[in-house]
Amino acid sequence: MATEDGRLAAELATDAGRLLLTLRAARGAGRALGAEGDRSANELLIRGLRDHRPADAVLSEESADTAQRLSADRVWIIDPLDGTREYGEPPRRDWAVHVALWERGQLTAGAVALPAMNVVHGTDDPAPLVPRDGGRLRIAVSRSRPPALVEKLAVDLDAELVAMGSAGVKATAVLRGEVDAYVHAGGQYEWDSAAPVAVARAAGLFCSRIDGSPLRYNQPDPKLPDLVVCRPEVADELLAAIAPHLGPDPEPGR
Missing domain, CATH: 3.40.190.80 (D-Maltodextrin-Binding Protein; domain 2)
Structure with missing residues (x-):
């Protein structure tokens, strides 16, 4: 079932992915690209969450953690660039943007954007499982x-x-x-x-x-x-x- 939080997670992950693709096209490759990607995508996600969910707490790989989130009812858990090494090695596609919402003990919304594959997996529109072919695990x-x-x-x-x-x-x-x-x-x-x-x-x-x-x-x-x-x-x-x-x-x- 579609939710406002699910839509926001997908939108923010998509926007961060687009930024990362643009940055990668302009900067080339290497560790410096990965570091800039981490920082830039984190800034975009934090800004988006402050704009749309200012009362919620955030736990991010790229931001300092605070004890405030432990007493919050809603916490966004984000990884602005998952697979920094792969991102810095064009044309590798196996990197992602993670945006999830934890709410009173449960994960209630989330999205994983795969920008280089032009794919976003979200809780609002889960893809049907592909039937298993029965071969080796x-x-x-x-x-x-x-x-x-x-x-x-x-x-x-x-x-x-x-x-x-x-x-x-x-x-x-x-x-x-x-x-x-x-x-x-x-x-x-x-x-x-x-x-x-x-x-x-x-x-x-x-x-x-x-x-x-x-x-x-x-x-x-x-x-x-x-x-x-x-x-x-x-x-x-x-x-x-x-x-x-x-x-x-x-x-x-x-």
């Missing part, structure tokens, strides 16, 4: 730092690992039928997964921590190191395969 994994856990799962499940960049791209790849699951262990924060999880849930995907426990947002410490996003019919098999590999410390990775 396909798991999205970081192209540069694949977690050891996922490499073990590939052996245990005879799964195919599909390398791609941004967390938002990997999570929404399940929606697009490019993979069946995205499994991550270690090294993420709430802004990495809030919008992808909001969008995935709206489309009927299964989302949890790697031990099957709920994903919780707007916590005092925004670190949220692991998650599973997958087609609902493979969730039990995937969690059962993960369980023997769980230990006290998450595997490092993206």
